[in-house]
Amino acid sequence: MEKPIAPVDMSEHPISIKGLRKSFGDLHVLRDIDLELYKGENLVVLGRSGTGKSVLIKIVSGLLKQDAGTVNVLGQEVDKLTTKELQQLRLKIGFSFQNSALYDSMTVKENLEFPLVRNAPHVTRKEIDHAIEEVLEGVGLSQALNQMPSELSGGQRKRIGIARTLIMRPEIMLYDEPTAGLDPITCIDINNLINEVQERYNTSSIIITHDLTCAKSTGDRIMMLLDGRFEKTGTFEEVFNTEDERIQTFYNYNFTS
Numbered sequence: 213m214e215k216p217i218a219p220v221d222m223s224e225h226p227i228s229i230k231g232l233r234k235s236f237g238d239l240h241v242l243r244d245i246d247l248e249l250y251k252g253e254n255l256v257v258l259g260r261s262g263t264g265k266s267v268l269i270k271i272v273s274g275l276l277k278q279d280a281g282t283v284n285v286l287g288q289e290v291d292k293l294t295t296k297e298l299q300q301l302r303l304k305i306g307f308s309f310q311n312s313a314l315y316d317s318m319t320v321k322e323n324l325e326f327p328l329v330r331n332a333p334h335v336t337r338k339e340i341d342h343a344i345e346e347v348l349e350g351v352g353l354s355q356a357l358n359q360m361p362s363e364l365s366g367g368q369r370k371r372i373g374i375a376r377t378l379i380m381r382p383e384i385m386l387y388d389e390p391t392a393g394l395d396p397i398t399c400i401d402i403n404n405l406i407n408e409v410q411e412r413y414n415t416s417s418i419i420i421t422h423d424l425t426c427a428k429s430t431g432d433r434i435m436m437l438l439d440g441r442f443e444k445t446g447t448f449e450e451v452f453n454t455e456d457e458r459i460q461t462f463y464n465y466n467f468t469s
Contacts, residue, residue, distance in 0.1 A: 215254075215407065215428065215429055215430055215431060215432065217432050217447070218252060218253065218254065218410060218411075218432050219252065220250040220251060220252040220253040220432060221250060221251040221252055222250045223251075224250065224251035225248045225249060225250065225251070225284075226249050226251055226285065226286055226383060226384050226416040227247065227248070227249035227272060227283075227284070227285050227286075227384065227416070227418065228247075228248055228249075228282075228283075228284040229245055229246060229247040229248075229272075229281065229282070229283050229284070230246055230281055230282045231244050231245075231246065231280060231281035231282065232244070232245035232246075232247075232268075232271065232278050232280070232281035232282075232283065233245070233278060233279045233280040233281055234264070234267055234271065234276070234278050234279055235279055240440055241263075241264035241267050241440055242264045242267060242268060242271075242278075242440050243439075243440035243441050244281070244441065245268070245281070245440075245441070245442065246442070247268075247435065247442070249384075249416055249417075249418060250416065250433075251416050252410070252414060252415075252416055253416055253417070253432045253433060254406065254407070254410050254417045254419060254430050254431055254432045254433075255417065255418050255419065255431065255432065255433050255434075255435065256418075256419045256420075256421060256426075256427045256430060256431030256433070256434045256435070257269075257418060257419070257420050257421075257435050257437055258421060258422065258424070258427050258431075258434055258435065258436050258437065258451070259422060259436065259437035259438060259462075260422055260462065261422055263437050263438070263439075263440070264437065264440060265420040265421075265422075265437060266388055266389075266420055268418075268420070268437075269307075269386045269388060269418060269420055271283055271290070272285060272290065272305075272386065272418070273290075273302060273305055273307060273386060274290045274291075274293065274298045274301070274302065277291050278291065285301060285305070285384070286301065286304055286383060286384070288301060303331055303380055303382075304382055304383045304384065305382055305383075305384045305385075305386060306374075306377035306378060306380065306382035306384065306385040306386065306415070307377060307386045307388070308370075308373055308374050308377055308385065308386065308387045308388060308390055309373065309388055310388050310389045310392050310393075312361075312369040312370050312372065312373030313373060314361040314369060314372060314373060314376070315361070316360070316361050316362060318360075318361075319357075319358050319359065319360055320348075320353075320356045320357055320358065320359050320360075320361070320364075320372055321344060321357050321358060323361070323372065323376055324343075324344045324347065324348070324372070324375060324376050324379055325340050325344060326376075327376060327379060327380055328340050328343060328379060328380070331380065343379050344357070344379070347375040347376075347378045347379045348375055350375065350378065350408070350409075350412060350413075351371040351372070351374055351375045351378075351405060352371065352405075353368060353371050353372060353375070356368060356372065365398070366393060366394055366398065367394055367395075367398035367401055367402060370390065370394070370398075370402055371401075371402075371405060374405065374409065378409065378413060381413070382413075382415065383415065383416065384415065384416050384417065384418075385409065385410075385415045385416070385417040385418075386417070386418050386420075387406065387417060387418070387419040387420060387421075388420050389420060389421055389422070389423075390402050390403075390406060390419065390421065390426065391403065391421065391423050391425075391426045392423075399423070399425065399426065400429075402426075403425070403426055403429035403430050404429075406419065406430045407429070407430055419431065422466075423466070424463065424466040425466075427448060428448045431447075431448060433445065433446065433447065434446065434447065434448055434451045436451050436459060436462075438458050438459070443456065443458075443459070444456070444459060
């Protein structure tokens with residue numbers, strides 16, 4: 213089922229990218245990329261594996277530097293920030309990794325409190341406990357408080373990873389292949405959670421995926437990345453209503469394989 217378009221503020225751009233280029237040696241990954249993320253929007257960047265989708269959000273979060281172009285996040289040019297300024301900006305950006313990035317030696321509670329203790333040293337124990345309770349309720353896993361990551365399913369670990377990101381109340385969410393490696397039923401749960409996070413926490417999000425079901429379920433707008441460039445932008449139906457054989461092949465592979 214295609215996601216209804218959410219109310220977004222097109223006058224505000226939490227992320228604005230102009231003329232972005234990134235190469236690794238002779239491999240030209242991103243070629244003159246332009247992207248505007250609207251406030252309150254779930255924007256899906258769709259494309260095959262290895263097309264530079266993950267490189268894009270690593271540049272947005274300052275983990276990689278572009279070769280050319282500008283990347284403006286929450287009013288700041290990322291590549292011009294000092295280390296301290298970049299650390300402060302990252303506190304406003306939630307990053308959901310493919311592998312959930314949980315600490316295996318910590319309980320769920322300890323995983324969730326870690327970013328607060330590290331980045332908000334003056335927060336009280338009561339405030340920490342309340343924040344943990346709230347985000348666990350938000351991802352539907354209140355009962356997992358004292359469990360270890362090894363005791364959780366893949367979908368549950370993904371939810372806890374998102375909860376740990378949400379505990380810092382980010383303005384922007386970056387999801388890197390959120391449904392990778394999950395069974396179809398759990399994928400539906402994660403897609404629903406992404407939409408719930410958008411509504412409940414008023415986030416502006418970029419969702420990196422090659423999963424068409426994820427794109428259709430979560431995306432207010434979709435940008436199709438092909439050969440290092442955005443070739444089509446719009447709703448799911450608008451993007452795939454095309455004579456472009458590359459886009460048709462991508463669609464047919466996803467839904468017939």
